[in-house]
Amino acid sequence: MVQPISGQAIYVVLMREIKRYWRAKARIISSIAQSFFFLLFFGMGVGSMFSGGSFGPGGYLGYIAPGIIGMGLLFGSVFSGVSVIFDRQFGFMKEMLVAPVSRTSIIIGKILGGALTASIQGVILLGVSTLIGAFSFVPLPLFVIGVLLSIGVMILITAGFVGLGVAIGSSLNDFHAFQLLVTFVIWPLFMLSGVFFPFTGAPSWLQIAMLCDPMFYGVEAMRVCLGSPVSLDLITIFSGIPVIGPVLVMVPWLVPILVLVLFTSIMVAIGTFLFSRAQV
Amino acid sequence: MAIIEVEELTKIFNGDIRAVDGISFKVEEGELLGFLGPNGAGKTTTLNMLSTLLKPTSGSAIVNGHDILENPDAVRRSIGFVFQDPTLDTELTGRENLDFHGRIYGLKRKVRVERIKEMLEIVQLEDRADDLVKTYSGGMKRRLEIARGLLHYPKVLFLDEPTLGLDPQTRRAIWEHIQRLNEDEKVTIILTTHYTEEADYLCNRIQIIDFGKLVAVGTPNDLKSRLEGDIVSLVFKDPAHLMKIHPLFKGKDWVSSAIPVAGDGGNAGGMSRMMEIMRRIARGRGGMGGMGGLAGMGAGGGHGGGGIRIPKRYKEMIAKAMSSKGGLSAMMKAGAKQLNLLVDDGGHRIPEIVKIVDGAGVELESVELHKPTLDDVFLATTGRSIRDERGSFTETIRRRRITRSARGMRVRG
Numbered sequence: 001m002v003q004p005i006s007g008q009a010i011y012v013v014l015m016r017e018i019k020r021y022w023r024a025k026a027r028i029i030s031s032i033a034q035s036f037f038f039l040l041f042f043g044m045g046v047g048s049m050f051s052g053g054s055f056g057p058g059g060y061l062g063y064i065a066p067g068i069i070g071m072g073l074l075f076g077s078v079f080s081g082v083s084v085i086f087d088r089q090f091g092f093m094k095e096m097l098v099a100p101v102s103r104t105s106i107i108i109g110k111i112l113g114g115a116l117t118a119s120i121q122g123v124i125l126l127g128v129s130t131l132i133g134a135f136s137f138v139p140l141p142l143f144v145i146g147v148l149l150s151i152g153v154m155i156l157i158t159a160g161f162v163g164l165g166v167a168i169g170s171s172l173n174d175f176h177a178f179q180l181l182v183t184f185v186i187w188p189l190f191m192l193s194g195v196f197f198p199f200t201g202a203p204s205w206l207q208i209a210m211l212c213d214p215m216f217y218g219v220e221a222m223r224v225c226l227g228s229p230v231s232l233d234l235i236t237i238f239s240g241i242p243v244i245g246p247v248l249v250m251v252p253w254l255v256p257i258l259v260l261v262l263f264t265s266i267m268v269a270i271g272t273f274l275f276s277r278a279q280v
Numbered sequence: 281m282a283i284i285e286v287e288e289l290t291k292i293f294n295g296d297i298r299a300v301d302g303i304s305f306k307v308e309e310g311e312l313l314g315f316l317g318p319n320g321a322g323k324t325t326t327l328n329m330l331s332t333l334l335k336p337t338s339g340s341a342i343v344n345g346h347d348i349l350e351n352p353d354a355v356r357r358s359i360g361f362v363f364q365d366p367t368l369d370t371e372l373t374g375r376e377n378l379d380f381h382g383r384i385y386g387l388k389r390k391v392r393v394e395r396i397k398e399m400l401e402i403v404q405l406e407d408r409a410d411d412l413v414k415t416y417s418g419g420m421k422r423r424l425e426i427a428r429g430l431l432h433y434p435k436v437l438f439l440d441e442p443t444l445g446l447d448p449q450t451r452r453a454i455w456e457h458i459q460r461l462n463e464d465e466k467v468t469i470i471l472t473t474h475y476t477e478e479a480d481y482l483c484n485r486i487q488i489i490d491f492g493k494l495v496a497v498g499t500p501n502d503l504k505s506r507l508e509g510d511i512v513s514l515v516f517k518d519p520a521h522l523m524k525i526h527p528l529f530k531g532k533d534w535v536s537s538a539i540p541v542a543g544d545g546g547n548a549g550g551m552s553r554m555m556e557i558m559r560r561i562a563r564g565r566g567g568m569g570g571m572g573g574l575a576g577m578g579a580g581g582g583h584g585g586g587g588i589r590i591p592k593r594y595k596e597m598i599a600k601a602m603s604s605k606g607g608l609s610a611m612m613k614a615g616a617k618q619l620n621l622l623v624d625d626g627g628h629r630i631p632e633i634v635k636i637v638d639g640a641g642v643e644l645e646s647v648e649l650h651k652p653t654l655d656d657v658f659l660a661t662t663g664r665s666i667r668d669e670r671g672s673f674t675e676t677i678r679r680r681r682i683t684r685s686a687r688g689m690r691v692r693g
Contacts, residue, residue: 012383020371091367095428098331099384100356 009105010112013096017080017113021120028121031072035125038068039132046196055198056229058137063229065134066150066222067195069125070157074193074215076121077158078186080114081165084275085175103276107166110275111268114162119154126150138227150225156260157218163267170271170278193219211237214263217256224253282306283436283468284330289339291325291492299325301492302339307470309435312462314483315472316654322492323472324364327438330470331361344435357385360429364440364472366421370414374405374424377413378431385432399427403457419450426457430467437461439471443478455482476654486654490662500654507652507660509536510626512633514619514647521642522619528636529621534629536622539659617645620659622652 021028039061047060055063087093096106126147129135135143168181192206193215199207210216220230230252238255239245248254284307291300300322307313315323328334330341332352341348344358368377375396382392400406403423413421422442429437442458443451459482461467473479479486480500488496488503496503516522522540529538623629626649637644 006386008386009384012380016369016372016380019376020369023371090370091363091365092369093367094333094361094363094365095367095369095381096384098333098356098359098361099381100353100386101384 004102005108006101006105009099009101010109013106013109014113014116017110017117021080021117028124031076031121032124032128035068035072036128036132038071039065039129039134043068043132043134058134058228061132061134062137062227063198063223064195065129065132066226066228067193067219069122069129069150069154070193070195070215070219070222071190072125073118073122073154073158073218074161074190075186076118077114077161078165078168078181080118081111081162081167081271082169082172082178082181083114084110084166084169084278085172085178089175104272107272107275111159111162111166111271114165115155115158118158118162119151122154122158123151135226142227146225146227150222153218153221153225153257153260156257156264157215157221160214160260160264160267163264163269163271166271167267167274170274189213189215192216195219214259217259217263221253221256221260224256230256281309283309284341284343284470286330286341287339289326289329289341290337291322291329291334292337298492300329300336303489303492303494304339305487305494305497307436307468309468310462310466312458312469312482312484313471314479314486315470315489316474316476316479316486316658317472317489318474321474321489323489324440325492326489327361327440327470327472330355331359331438332356357432358435360432360434360437362422362425362429362437362439362442364444366425368413368421368425368428371412373410373412374400374416375409377424378428381428381431387432395431395433399431402430402461403427417450419446419453422446422450422454423457426454426461430461430465434467436468436470439469441473442471443473443475451478458482476658480654488658488661495661496657503654503657504652507536507622507656509622509624509652511650511652511656512621512623512626512630512647513541513650514621514633514637515645516617516619517643517645519617522617525637525640525642526619528640529619529633534624536624537620537660538622539620541618541620541659620656622656622660 043061043064047055050060058065084093087096097103138146168185172181192210192213194210199210199216202210223230238248241248284305286303286305288302288304289300290298290302292298299320303322303326315326317323325334329336330343330348332348332355335349343355346354346358348355369380372380378396378399379392382396387395396409397406400409403426405420405423405427408416408420413424416424426437426439426442429439439458443454446454455478458469458471462469471482483500485497485499486503487494496506498506514525516525526538526540529535621633623633630647630649634644634647
């Protein structure tokens with residue numbers, strides 16, 4: 001039985017996510033602090049080892065800042081998706097499921113809500129990075145445009161990873177597996193995303209692993225927006241492809257964006273599917 | 281007009297557990313119907329099917345004129361459901377929980393605001409409406425859930441164990457709310473309970489359900505009057521004495537029935553099974569010590585798969601018995617010690633009953649006389665006390681599996 005998608009249901013589930021996010025002040029503060037420490041201690045500490053322009057005009061700090069924002073997006077969105085486990089554990093899921101709306105509406109609301117809250121988090125981190133001076137090398141008009149573009153990229157990235165979280169949350173039946181998820185899914189996605197080291201120069205097996213990490217393209221896209229150099233090798237790899245290759249060389253943001261669009265579509269579809277057949 | 285019509289409704293879990301076994305019944309508009317039965321009898325499973333949360337294996341049901349299979353959305357709009365386990369978002373306020381519900385049921389803003397006010401008044405939560413639900417007491421949460429279930433003006437309200445785990449005072453208050461809703465607001469109410477006094481006090485009609493089948497249906501008075509006469513309960517010092525006395529009453533024409541009732545420690549069947557498990561543990565002890573063996577069993581008991589699953593309460597009892605001297609014999613004494621006789625004109629028969637017991641050379645601990653209650657009805661129809669959820673070991677496992685399946689239900693939508 002196919003049920004129509006209800007805008008009202010999507011809205012109400014989305015609003016609940018935002019309210020809950022906003023009320024969990026400890027979570028907001030700790031995630032901002034975590035990123036702040038990474039930027040300040042790690043970014044400036046490790047950054048002092050490198051001299052010159054090997055990490056682009058913004059130095060090491062400017063290089064890792066988009067990635068650290070990406071980290072906030074990644075953790076925030078996967079956790080938000082996995083919270084379907086908690087909804088189930090604490091019973092609220094039943095309240096949603098016994099309502100005369102389709103599961104698809106509920107999960108779309110959940111994914112949009114998760115994407116929105118994680119992106120709000122990302123914007124806050126962007127502000128923090130700017131205050132630290134991570135983007136002081138970017139001319140102001142370009143930076144303003146870049147910030148606007150990056151918000152769009154954030155929504156795209158987070159929607160995909162909320163979808164991944166929902167898919168995982170719908171398949172797991174207890175939250176003891178949560179720690180495993182963090183260790184074996186989120187951390188590898190983060191470490192392989194090229195936040196700390198450039199793609200160029202990494203061992204080839206690592207490069208292959210990085211190419212398989214959707215977050216790698218997310219960080220690349222963030223860098224394009226925020227004025228840091230992207231991994232040029234990426235373009236070199238794809239430039240071998242006839243017809244579209246030369247286009248990719250000319251438009252460096254196309255590959256990351258295309259991959260993200262593909263990833264997000266697939267994850268939202270899988271998340272929706274697994275959620276609609278999961279047990280309460 | 282019947283607001284609910286159920287035809288041969290059946291639910292089979294995991295291919296072999298018949299949680300609900302071909303039940304048929306009708307509910308008239310305005311009724312306050314109670315499903316009475318022990319845990320795992322199939323009460324929640326039935327409600328889950330009627331509310332379209334669970335797909336029946338076979339059979340059909342019409343709720344408020346809509347088929348549960350063909351038009352689940354219309355069914356969901358017609359019903360309110362207050363689940364057994366809490367389903368509130370504790371990070372939201374009471375009002376926000378109601379607002380969420382109103383919106384997801386598509387109520388317009390004006391209607392929503394009015395109804396929320398109205399429902400908060402009905403359950404007397406106006407002054408706490410803007411506090412986070414996590415600061416509410418158990419009774420307040422329950423009342424909020426009932427208010428929420430009513431917000432969209434359902435024709436039928438399902439209440440799954442509405443007073444489970446509440447203190448007597450709160451239970452009273454909830455009962456009054458339920459009655460008022462039924463009488464003043466004309467809401468048809470179907471509730472499940474394993475408290476006989478709750479069913480007796482609240483319901484116009486009771487359906488006793490056991491092993492997925494309806495075993496008795498009627499008004500509380502109808503059901504009680506089926507047991508004509510009085511109940512005389514004999515309590516013995518030793519379960520063995522009961523065994524000796526039991527046959528003596530079976531032949532008497534003034535005794536309609538004689539049923540042994542389990543004590544607090546479980547009935548005879550459960551007890552013998554326990555003894556067997558304990559013997560196995562004792563044998564398998566080897567070098568690892570008794571409690572080590574127990575811990576291993578615990579791990580096996582927690583999850584599905586092969587081997588014997590041991591319910592937690594058994595483990596606790598075993599652990600308790602093994603950790604105290606004389607634990608074994610203490611457990612033996614927990615077997616059935618009480619014999620309930622259904623007797624015409626019980627008061628006058630007591631001297632004769634005592635004489636028979638005396639004549640057999642058995643010592644009585646106490647004798648009690650009372651009018652039949654729903655507990656007795658349950659005992660008479662199922663052969664077990666409703667309080668005694670243990671039953672035989674296989675029954676226990678069956679009930680646990682049903683309870684688990686009902687909670688972890690697969691939902692359509």
